[in-house]
Amino acid sequence: MNLAYETQSIAERREQLRKEGKIELPLNVDTRKYLLSFIRYRDVLISLPLLIAGIVALYIIHRTGIGINSQNVIVCFAPWATFLLLLTIQHPDRKNISFFEHRIVWRIKYNNRQKLFVYTKGDLMGNKKEKDVREQLGISNIYSDCYETTDKRLVKVIKVSSINLSLLNNKEKRMIFQAYETFLNDLPKNLTLQISQIAQPVNLKNYFLFIQEKTSREQDMAKKLLAKGYLDFIDDIQKSKNMVSRNRYVIISKPFTAQNRESVLEELDRQAKILVSQIENMLGGRFQLKAEILNNEELFHLIYTCVDYENAQVNAEIKTSTFPITLGEETYREMKKRWEKEVTEKII
Secondary structure (H helix, E strand, O other): OOHHHHHOOHHHHHHHHHHOOOOOOOOOOOOOOEOOOOOEHHHHHHOHHHHHHHHHHHHHHHHOOOOOOHHHHHHHHHHHHHHHHHHHOEOOOOOOOEHHHHHHHHHHHHHHOOOOOEOOOOOOOOOOOOOEHHHHHOEEEEEOOEEEEOOOEEEEEEEEOOOOHHHOOHHHHHHHHHHHHHHHHOOOOOOOOEEEEEEEEOOOHHHHHHHHHHHOOOOOHHHHHHHHHHHHHHHHHHHOOOOEEEEEEEEEEEEOOOOOHHHHHHHHHHHHHHHHHHHHHHOOHHHOOOEEEOOHHHHHHHHHHHHOHHHHHHOOOOOOOOOOOOOOHHHHHHHHHHHHHHHHHEOO
C-alpha cells in the first residue's frame, strides 16, 4: 500500500482509492454465515441428523401412547443440543477453530495417520507392498549439501535470518521493501525461488553451553546452585512442546540426469553461493540479513522436523546422561540385534 494512504483520513483514502479504481478490503473478515451471534448455519447443518433423530424419537413416543411432556422433549433433543454446543465452543487462542474440530476431529485424524516410515537399503522399488519412506517424501537421498528428489532434481536450502518489521517506522519499512523489490528484480530469469517459513523446536544448545562455560569455574555454592537451576530451566524450555521458533528458508532446485549430475551440482552450488551473497548484501547496517547453506546434517534434521515434529522436539534436548551402563551378554546381543534392525529399516 502507498505510504501516503497511512497519513490520510478514512474518507480521503477511500476517495483516493476510488479514483484509482481500487477498493480497500478489511483484513479481518469472517466469511461464515451465522444463524445467531454464535451459531453458524454450518453447525446447524452438521447437527441436523441428531435433530431429525430427536424428532423421530419424539414421534415414536407419541405414537406409542406414552405422551409428550417436557421430560421426553429434553431427553430426545439433549444429544442434538449438546453436540451443537460443542460446535459453538471455540479454541481459546484461534477463534476460527471450534472445540469439536481441534479436540476430536484432528485427534481422530492424528490417530489414523501413518506414523511408521520404513526405509530399506538399495534402489527404490515402486511395486513393493509397503512404500519406502523416500517414495512418500519424494526425497531419495541427501548428499553434497543437497536433497535429491525422486523426480530427478537437486535441491539446495538456504537458511535466512529475519527482521521484525513491526518495530520499525514507515521510512525504514519502505526502505526494506524497496531493497527486497530490487533483490527480486536482480535475480536471474531462469532461477525460481521457493520461500518457506517452517516452525521448528527452539534450539538453545549454544546458549546452554555459553552459560555452562561462564559458570563452570564458580566457587560460591549458592551461585553454583542458582546456575544449575537456570541450566535446568533452559533444558526444560528446550524440551517444551510449546516453545518453537519460525525459521525462514530460500529453496532453489535444478533438474539433472545421470550424465550431467556433477555439472548440475556445481552450477547449483554456484547459484546458491551467489544467492547467499545477494541476500546478505540486500540490506546494510543493523538490518543486514545472514544466510547460510544447510549441510547434510542440517538438511536431515529439517526433513525430520517436517515429518515427525513431536519426536524432533523430544530429541532436541540438550543434556545427555554420562552414567556408565552395565549389560549382560544376552541383553547386549538382543539390544544390538534390535538396533541393527532399526538402522536398516527405519529413519531414527
